[in-house]
Amino acid sequence: MSATLETRLGYAPQSAATLAAYLSCIPRVCAILGGDPSAWRIEEVGDGNLNLVFIVKGPMGGVAVKQALPYVRLVGESWPLPLSRAHYEHMALTEQARLTGRLVPEILHYDETLALIVMELLEPHIIMRRGMIAAAVYPKFADDISTFMARTLYFTSDLALTADRKKAMIAAFAGNTALCKITEDLIFTDPYRVAELNRWTSPQLDAYAARWREDGDLKVAVSRLKLKFLSCAEAMLHGDLHTGSIMLTPDDTRVIDPEFAFMGPMGFDAGAIVANFVINYFSHDGHEEAPGARDAYRERVLAMLETIWTSFREKFLDLWRNNATGDAYPTSLFQGVDGEARLEAERQAYMDRLWADTVGFAGAKMIRRILGLAHNIDLELIADKDRRATCEARALTLARDMMVNAGSYRSVADVANAARRLRVEMKSY
Amino acid sequence: MSATLETRLGYAPQSAATLAAYLSCIPRVCAILGGDPSAWRIEEVGDGNLNLVFIVKGPMGGVAVKQALPYVRLVGESWPLPLSRAHYEHMALTEQARLTGRLVPEILHYDETLALIVMELLEPHIIMRRGMIAAAVYPKFADDISTFMARTLYFTSDLALTADRKKAMIAAFAGNTALCKITEDLIFTDPYRVAELNRWTSPQLDAYAARWREDGDLKVAVSRLKLKFLSCAEAMLHGDLHTGSIMLTPDDTRVIDPEFAFMGPMGFDAGAIVANFVINYFSHDGHEEAPGARDAYRERVLAMLETIWTSFREKFLDLWRNNATGDAYPTSLFQGVDGEARLEAERQAYMDRLWADTVGFAGAKMIRRILGLAHNIDLELIADKDRRATCEARALTLARDMMVNAGSYRSVADVANAARRLRVEMKSY
Numbered sequence: 001m002s003a004t005l006e007t008r009l010g011y012a013p014q015s016a017a018t019l020a021a022y023l024s025c026i027p028r029v030c031a032i033l034g035g036d037p038s039a040w041r042i043e044e045v046g047d048g049n050l051n052l053v054f055i056v057k058g059p060m061g062g063v064a065v066k067q068a069l070p071y072v073r074l075v076g077e078s079w080p081l082p083l084s085r086a087h088y089e090h091m092a093l094t095e096q097a098r099l100t101g102r103l104v105p106e107i108l109h110y111d112e113t114l115a116l117i118v119m120e121l122l123e124p125h126i127i128m129r130r131g132m133i134a135a136a137v138y139p140k141f142a143d144d145i146s147t148f149m150a151r152t153l154y155f156t157s158d159l160a161l162t163a164d165r166k167k168a169m170i171a172a173f174a175g176n177t178a179l180c181k182i183t184e185d186l187i188f189t190d191p192y193r194v195a196e197l198n199r200w201t202s203p204q205l206d207a208y209a210a211r212w213r214e215d216g217d218l219k220v221a222v223s224r225l226k227l228k229f230l231s232c233a234e235a236m237l238h239g240d241l242h243t244g245s246i247m248l249t250p251d252d253t254r255v256i257d258p259e260f261a262f263m264g265p266m267g268f269d270a271g272a273i274v275a276n277f278v279i280n281y282f283s284h285d286g287h288e289e290a291p292g293a294r295d296a297y298r299e300r301v302l303a304m305l306e307t308i309w310t311s312f313r314e315k316f317l318d319l320w321r322n323n324a325t326g327d328a329y330p331t332s333l334f335q336g337v338d339g340e341a342r343l344e345a346e347r348q349a350y351m352d353r354l355w356a357d358t359v360g361f362a363g364a365k366m367i368r369r370i371l372g373l374a375h376n377i378d379l380e381l382i383a384d385k386d387r388r389a390t391c392e393a394r395a396l397t398l399a400r401d402m403m404v405n406a407g408s409y410r411s412v413a414d415v416a417n418a419a420r421r422l423r424v425e426m427k428s429y
Numbered sequence: 430m431s432a433t434l435e436t437r438l439g440y441a442p443q444s445a446a447t448l449a450a451y452l453s454c455i456p457r458v459c460a461i462l463g464g465d466p467s468a469w470r471i472e473e474v475g476d477g478n479l480n481l482v483f484i485v486k487g488p489m490g491g492v493a494v495k496q497a498l499p500y501v502r503l504v505g506e507s508w509p510l511p512l513s514r515a516h517y518e519h520m521a522l523t524e525q526a527r528l529t530g531r532l533v534p535e536i537l538h539y540d541e542t543l544a545l546i547v548m549e550l551l552e553p554h555i556i557m558r559r560g561m562i563a564a565a566v567y568p569k570f571a572d573d574i575s576t577f578m579a580r581t582l583y584f585t586s587d588l589a590l591t592a593d594r595k596k597a598m599i600a601a602f603a604g605n606t607a608l609c610k611i612t613e614d615l616i617f618t619d620p621y622r623v624a625e626l627n628r629w630t631s632p633q634l635d636a637y638a639a640r641w642r643e644d645g646d647l648k649v650a651v652s653r654l655k656l657k658f659l660s661c662a663e664a665m666l667h668g669d670l671h672t673g674s675i676m677l678t679p680d681d682t683r684v685i686d687p688e689f690a691f692m693g694p695m696g697f698d699a700g701a702i703v704a705n706f707v708i709n710y711f712s713h714d715g716h717e718e719a720p721g722a723r724d725a726y727r728e729r730v731l732a733m734l735e736t737i738w739t740s741f742r743e744k745f746l747d748l749w750r751n752n753a754t755g756d757a758y759p760t761s762l763f764q765g766v767d768g769e770a771r772l773e774a775e776r777q778a779y780m781d782r783l784w785a786d787t788v789g790f791a792g793a794k795m796i797r798r799i800l801g802l803a804h805n806i807d808l809e810l811i812a813d814k815d816r817r818a819t820c821e822a823r824a825l826t827l828a829r830d831m832m833v834n835a836g837s838y839r840s841v842a843d844v845a846n847a848a849r850r851l852r853v854e855m856k857s858y
Contacts, residue, residue: 157660158656158659158660163606163609163610163613163659164606164607164610166659166660167603167604167606167609168603170599170600170603170662171599171600171603171604174596174597174599174600174603175596175600177592177593177596178593180592180596181592181593184592184756189759189761189762192762193759193761193762214767216763216767216768216771217771219762219763219768219771220771220772220775222762223757223758223759223762223775226756226757226758227587227757227758230587230592230595230756230757231586231587231595231661231662231663231757232660232661232662233599233660233661233662234660327613327655327659328652328655328656328659328660329652329655329656330618330622330652332618332622333618333621333622333648333651333652334645334648338643338645339645339648342645342646342648342649343649345649346649346652
């Protein structure tokens with residue numbers, strides 16, 4: 001890994017001290033914040049892995065400012081990462097806003113040189129992962145996220161776009177290779193080999209980690225998924241669609257942080273949601289105050305997961321039925337009652353194939369959160385290592401089967417039932 | 430279809446009259462031709478569908494000059510086509526030369542503004558299709574074309590390239606949309622619907638054409654292939670790899686005309702070769718002077734086809750075993766005797782999947798040559814329409830089954846055997 005940091009004329013990382021002067025030159029931001037810049041309170045709050053994040057509050061309102069650093073914040077300057085990720089994030093956010101409206105934060109200002117985006121401040125939204133760890137209820141979420149997924153994936157696919165517009169999008173995102181490589185390495189490769197960045201709950205899971213590294217079927221399965229990630233440009237992906245990339249209240253859902261966006265396989269985004277719900281389901285054994293105390297919430301998580309997939313499927317199909325403006329499956333081939341019936345059967349088969357992809361990608365996303373570098377606080381916040389390892393071993397076991405036998409999970413209910421079964425059958429540490 | 434022709438500052442179609450002056454300013458070309466430009470003989474010989482082609486001969490040697498026109502030559506100015514195709518052809522030819530050396534013509538000069546490429550004159554090479562119609566024998570061809578396919582496909586895939594280099598190639602070819610659209614329309618769409626450009630041997634094949642347009646399973650199959658063509662960027666394709674894109678002698682093989690090049694599914698190139706061999710196999714019933722006169726050649730065509738695929742498969746696998754420099758299937762996951770054995774099994778499975786793709790794409794390529802706009806002279810030169818339709822109906826029947834039941838053709842021998850069987854079983858007109 002080279003340690004040469006990108007430099008760019010005019011780029012400088014912002015601080016609370018410099019940011020007020022910068023923002024004071026943007027009339028739209030001034031109008032939101034109100035008052036004099038000297039009265040603005042600016043706080044750096046980035047708890048993510050990659051970037052600076054500032055919250056700026058003035059007498060009238062607030063904004064959020066996200067700026068890329070030329071390295072991975074979590075690791076430091078030894079791991080360079082290009083500033084261009086702000087460009088791709090801005091491009092994806094703009095497209096997502098066009099397609100989903102209020103399901104992403106509003107962009108107020110973008111500065112390509114500074115790799116900096118000023119956005120609407122989301123208040124009192126919290127990161128969904130934290131809410132779910134605390135067993136919070138989000139009655140609107142399944143509807144919102146299924147809309148987000150259906151609209152962003154459908155409208156950037158060959159079902160909606162002509163080939164030339166699709167290829168232009170592929171080219172536009174083709175340069176986001178550094179971010180894609182993080183995914184390629186950390187999700188599809190490292191957890192299955194000895195790698196310095198891997199970590200897991202030790203010694204409890206040592207045997208799992210060793211077995212996973214020797215599991216030929218699993219390594220073939222993850223390699224097929226990686227190949228699909230590398231070569232199948234089906235639609236514009238968010239690229240990191242876990243519950244840490246969602247800020248919400250019970251009434252309002254926003255998807256944030258699409259800097260990993262690129263044109264890839266749809267199942268990767270859908271799988272991220274599935275993976276994070278399944279992990280959260282297993283994690284409550286580590287959080288509940290007494291055994292069974294969270295039984296109702298656990299079931300709510302699985303019910304939500306089922307609703308998300310079934311709603312997504314229905315919405316995607318509806319978009320296809322009503323907006324078949326792309327070059328794939330031209331409607332001119334499927335005219336009349338018979339033609340429409342045959343096309344509808346194929347639409348269902350298409351969604352079945354997408355579901356199989358989703359199951360496999362979900363498995364890969366679960367394993368990387370337990371054996372790889374970047375873990376989920378759903379599990380990490382379980383202080384008792386035996387309890388944590390109990391949850392993790394169950395998730396690992398399900399994840400492996402989802403990857404190796406993806407086709408045997410015919411519906412989202414099959415995944416939910418397998419999770420329930422493993423939770424009962426697999427003993428505690 | 431818009432009829433606005435592309436204009437470009439400095440572009441002008443060349444003629445025999447203007448070309449000598451142009452070439453006389455290129456020292457390398459002058460050295461090859463020799464003598465005074467006034468002594469050069471220049472002839473326009475383009476019999477292809479799209480471009481101007483000149484053969485230029487001087488006292489010492491000759492060159493070929495290919496220039497794009499801003500429209501489809503076969504159709505005329507009513508069908509505009511961008512000059513940029515020369516850019517993509519030059520880029521593909523350069524890459525193919527790097528990977529296969531003498532299996533493509535040498536580029537002597539490239540003029541981006543004029544959309545013009547000066548190449549080595551291939552003499553006494555002929556277009557392979559004409560040779561095969563005349564039952565010519567090409568003992569080196571199977572070895573050469575399998576090398577061409579293995580090396581161009583392998584080395585531009587995720588098995589050989591890192592993801593960033595692969596994505597750079599995807600972006601570099603992403604603009605060749607007009608040429609891709611010709612394929613999308615003429616191969617994957619028009620033959621399955623009423624379209625002005627379709628034509629077929631009528632009235633003999635009228636019932637076939639009508640049935641094919643009503644065949645739901647077939648239209649789903651071709652639509653799945655089209656989706657793969659639109660969304661799976663597996664490797665750099667020639668994009669039009671039929672026997673009309675090959676010039677050869679018994680001793681020397683050259684693949685020409687890669688203006689349809691883009692990053693697409695490997696089975697599309699392999700399928701083009703399979704399709705054209707199967708069509709040629711069926712066509713000899715229309716060319717032989719007495720029934721059975723070409724039995725030996727017919728079998729030679731099928732034997733060559735089998736050798737091409739099996740050699741391609743072995744060469745591709747060998748490249749993979751010895752040059753696994755790409756990001757897919759990282760060797761670090763498959764260490765030791767067990768790991769290597771598991772990876773080798775997956776390599777074989779990969780080739781099986783590629784074969785299934787190849788069978789499907791071959792079927793689509795066969796049908797377009799019989800029911801679509803651009804036909805093969807293998808069939809078109811059969812003057813007797815009943816005899817021609819006999820050959821075509823057999824090819825159509827096999828092609829449909831290859832598309833709808835691709836998975837049932839487990840090996841190239843299965844395709845050869847099915848062709849033999851249909852030739853015997855299907856009656857003549």
